[in-house]
Amino acid sequence: MDFDGTAMVFKALGDTHRLRALHFLATADTACCSTGQGVCTCDVQEVLGLSQPTTSHHMKILVDAGLVEAEKRGKWTYYTLSARGLLIARTALDALLAAAPQRQKEAV
Amino acid sequence: MDFDGTAMVFKALGDTHRLRALHFLATADTACCSTGQGVCTCDVQEVLGLSQPTTSHHMKILVDAGLVEAEKRGKWTYYTLSARGLLIARTALDALLAAAPQRQKEAV
DNA sequence: CTAACCTATTGACGTTTTTCTATATGAGTT
DNA sequence: AACTCATATAGAAAAACGTCAATAGGTTAG
Numbered sequence: 001m002d003f004d005g006t007a008m009v010f011k012a013l014g015d016t017h018r019l020r021a022l023h024f025l026a027t028a029d030t031a032c033c034s035t036g037q038g039v040c041t042c043d044v045q046e047v048l049g050l051s052q053p054t055t056s057h058h059m060k061i062l063v064d065a066g067l068v069e070a071e072k073r074g075k076w077t078y079y080t081l082s083a084r085g086l087l088i089a090r091t092a093l094d095a096l097l098a099a100a101p102q103r104q105k106e107a108v
Numbered sequence: 109m110d111f112d113g114t115a116m117v118f119k120a121l122g123d124t125h126r127l128r129a130l131h132f133l134a135t136a137d138t139a140c141c142s143t144g145q146g147v148c149t150c151d152v153q154e155v156l157g158l159s160q161p162t163t164s165h166h167m168k169i170l171v172d173a174g175l176v177e178a179e180k181r182g183k184w185t186y187y188t189l190s191a192r193g194l195l196i197a198r199t200a201l202d203a204l205l206a207a208a209p210q211r212q213k214e215a216v
Numbered sequence: 217c218t219a220a221c222c223t224a225t226t227g228a229c230g231t232t233t234t235t236c237t238a239t240a241t242g243a244g245t246t
Numbered sequence: 247a248a249c250t251c252a253t254a255t256a257g258a259a260a261a262a263c264g265t266c267a268a269t270a271g272g273t274t275a276g
Contacts, residue, residue, distance in 0.1 A: 001131060003124045003127045003128055003131070004124055006127055007121075007122050007123055007124045007126075007127050008122075009122075010118050010119075010121035010122035010123075010127070011118075011119070011122030011123070012122070013115075013118035013121075013122065013200075014115050014116075014117075014118035014119030014120075014121070014122040015115055015118075015119070015263095015264085016111045016112055016115045017264090018115075019111045019114055019115050019118070019200070020111055022204055023109060023111070023203075023204075025207070026203065026204050026206075026207035026208075027207070040222080040223090041222075041223060041224095042222075042223090050264095050265075050266090051265070051266055051267085052222085052223075052224090052266095053223090053224075053225080053226095053265080053266065053267080053268095054264070054265055054266070055223095056223060056224055056225085057224090057225095057264080057265085058264090060224085072223090072272095072273095074222090074273065074274070075221065075222050075223080075272085075273050075274065076222065076223085076273095077222080077223060077224090080209065081204060081207055081208040081209065082208065082209070083205065083208040083209060086201060086204055086205050086208055087205075089197075089201055090198070090201050090202075090205065092121075092127070093194060093197055093198050093201065094198075095131075095134060096130055096131075096134050096189060096194055097191065097194050097195075097198065098134075099133070099134035099135070099189055100134075100189040100190065100191040100194055101188065101189065101190070101191060123233095123234090125234095148252080148253090149252070149253060149254095150252070150253090158234095158235080158236095159235075159236060159237085160252085160253075160254095161235085161236075161237085161238095161253090161254075161255080161256095162234075162235055162236070163253095164253060164254060164255090165234080165235085165254090165255095166234090168254085180242095180243095180253090182243065182244070182252090183242085183243055183244065183251065183252050183253080184243095184252065184253085185252080185253065185254095
């Protein structure tokens with residue numbers, strides 16, 4: 001098990017603003033400057049209520065963790081969720097859940 | 109969605125040492141001082157290679173996040189995985205995975 | 217080519233986290 | 247009661263993190 005890589009993914013997930021950004025990517029389809037797929041930094045920035053550099057910084061962390069993919073089209077950078085990091089996290093979680101007490105594991 | 113609570117769980121998961129401790133709890137059944145179920149601090153400490161107070165600190169974070177339950181029996185504190193925090197994390201992850209691109213979602 | 221615009225990077229500052237040593241708490245033992 | 251052992255807490259130092267203002271990079275529009 002790759003503890004370092006997995007920890008990096010969870011660490012990226014462990015911030016309220018970044019979680020909010022991911023949730024936004026997961027739900028918002030239409031956005032201010034989205035011509036095609038994805039959402040640009042300005043949209044995320046508005047949702048988070050943070051400055052532009054801070055927003056950019058958070059998105060970079062998500063990209064580095066493999067949770068988000070960034071695509072540059074013209075002036076804008078579009079973000080989409082990436083299954084790569086999410087699967088790393090889920091694999092680790094499932095291994096732990098398989099060993100956790102049986103009580104109420106299906107309460108999802 | 110409870111971003112703060114979920115972030116707290118992910119933050120607890122986002123550390124190599126804590127991940128290693130959780131993995132240890134998930135796999136190790138027999139331990140130095142375990143008379144029944146669970147593993148005591150001294151076992152975790154040996155696995156992590158950290159000082160006793162630091163180990164105790166990490167375990168407290170895991171307990172606070174609902175990932176681990178601590179039970180005091182006599183002199184020892186026994187730790188077991190708790191489904192509570194794990195399910196919070198999985199619920200959030202599943203919501204994101206459901207919205208992620210379909211490509212290779214089943215690669216678990 | 218210049219100007220305007222979106223995004224990324226840099227530098228700085230305050231806060232949080234990680235880690236240790238030293239000490240306290242609390243339970244069993246003699 | 248005094249002692250020992252396992253764990254928790256306090257305090258402090260170093261490192262990492264989150265944040266913003268200022269600036270740089272790169273793209274489109276005029």
